Amino acid sequence: MxxxxxxxxxxxxxPYLYGDEGAAVVRVLESGQYGHTDVTEEFERQVAHFLGVPDAVAVASGTAALHAALLAAGAGPGTEVVVPSMTFCATVQAILATGAAPRFADIDPATLCVDQDLVMEAVRESTVAVVPVLFGGRPIDLTAIQPQLAERGVAVVEDAAHAFGSRAGARRVGTSGALTCFSFGPIKNLTCGQGGMVTPRTPKEADLLRRLRLLGVTDSAHHRANSTSYRVEGFGLRYQLSGLNAAIGLAQLAHxxxxxxxxxxxxxxxxxxxxxxxxxxxxxxxxxxxxxxxxxxxxxxxxxxxxxxxxxxxxxxxxxxxxxxxxxxxxxxxxxxxxxxxxxxxxxxxxxxxxxxxxxxxxxxxxxxxxxxxxxx
Missing domain, CATH: 3.90.1150.10 (Aspartate Aminotransferase, domain 1)
Structure with missing residues (x-):
């Protein structure tokens, strides 16, 4: 049979839940504040502390994290982004969403990941970013070629959708000096139900990512509620992570x-x-x-x-x-x-x-x- x-x-x-996620969501529901709230900001602070980085910017999904990070790295029409073909199609779609073209790179057959030689072979004059995919959670070390990439104006945008919590040496993934993107989808190592996160390299980049995730608006929710106007300073998308999702993430992070x-x-x-x-x-x-x-x-x-x-x-x-x-x-x-x-x-x-x-x-x-x-x- x-x-x-x-x-x-x-x-x-x-998905794997520990049992206290439901109570965390109920608390947000009872607050009457369901969108981007102080719960979202607490989740950002806790993830940044866990990773050992100065800041982390929460967004609506891992794909949103990649899209926003690539925009922050300068991807757009007329540019190329090096990416392995062995990844979920979301990685490639995020590149196309910026107007850039993917430049597919081959993989190490033992790890299914790109390595330094394969990355450098694929980089061309039009390349503005490299997206190593931390496949299956495996950390990838590109530190030896990051100075060469930086000299050519090429950013490293890590697709760490599979790799929340993994370590590169003694440090967590997200601390390498790259723009690192995490996914908190239903079956990821840590879930928010749906969500994502970017670790920015500088405070200026963090500000840009926060504007990108909120339709280009620079003013806080408190200011908008107490003003007859608000400022839109550039392109943006509705990529915020809701307090409901952040509450699930906070409960998961504790375990x-x-x-x-x-x-x-x-x-x-x-x-x-x-x-x-x-x-x-x-x-x-x-x-x-x-x-x-x-x-x-x-x-x-x-x-x-x-x-x-x-x-x-x-x-x-x-x-x-x-x-x-x-x-x-x-x-x-x-x-x-x-x-x-x-x-x-x-x-x-x-x-x-x-x-x-x-x-x-x-x-x-x-x-x-x-x-x-x-x-x-």
Whole structure:
């Protein structure tokens, strides 16, 4: 009979709540203030303190964070932004939203991330920003080439949607001197239900990001409520994070030590269970430093293995089909052999804090059977 009796292995990813998020939201509802409020500002302060940075700017989503950060970095018509093709399409759409063009870069097959040599190979005269994607939560160190990039006027805008809480050395991701963008979507390491954050490099940049997220308006809500006018000083969007979402984020942040320990333990449990399984390569996330967001393997006959596992209620996924092969991005297509090979082989195993060690045994046993079936006569 097809199927398994353990419901948590049927989900590739799942939100994880600790139980006090609901009460936090109710407090905001009872306040009568649902938009950008002092709760949002407290969330910004707490995230900045957690990361060890001077400031953090909350926005409505991770995609909004990338869009605003790229605008702050000078992306626009006539410019290019270097980005790996191996990422969720939101990264590329944020680039296009600025009017800039994506310049796709290949990846290191062991990590599914760009490295310094691949970045520099892709940079051209029209490049204004590089967007390294911290894939699966893996920290990326571009510090050695940041001076070269800065000399050429190229900003580093980190897509850390998968990497909240990960460390680059002893410091949290977000402290490297880049514009770092986080996502707090439903299944991320820390969730607000929906939300995002940017760590600015300077106070001036923080002011610009805050204007961008509020339609270019510079005056505070208090000033607007007590004045017959307000100032709009430039282009902006409605990208604020609501107090309702920020309240969820604050409750989650209080438990983050548990979150990161749980995710590391689950990834290591998978690594132990997969060791020795022929035909499977585990994608390295640098678990000593990363707070893993995904657990991925590379397998031959991936599509057959995927179909077999899905038929048996194992919630595998593919993160992600390469963007440079998508119809929407044909104008910027270029050969990326490492990305294309990975795109044929990657498989994301169920990975979320609801899983138990027994669940992982079920997944790995099913994977072993699927591999045997896919490669058999």
């Amino acid at each position: 097809n199927g398994v009796s353990r419901p948590d292995v049927r989900r590739n990813a799942s 983050f030590t548990t979150t990161e320990n749980t995710r590391r333990l689950l990834w290591r449990t998978y690594a132990n269970a997969l060791s020795g399984l022929e035909g499977v390569t585990l994608v390295d996330v640098d678990v000593e430093h990363a707070v893993p967001h995904l657990c991925q393997v590379r397998v031959s006959h991936r599509d057959r293995v995927f179909a077999e596992l899905r038929a048996n209620d194992i919630g595998v996924g593919v993160h992600y089909p390469p963007n440079h092969l998508q119809d929407a991005f044909v104008p910027w297509r270029r050969p990326l052999p490492g990305t294309e090979q990975a795109g044929r082989e990657i498989l994301s195993l169920p990975f979320h804090p609801h899983l138990t060690a027994t669940d992982i045994e079920v997944v790995v046993s099913a994977l072993a059977r699927a591999l045997k079936s896919a490669t058999g006569p």
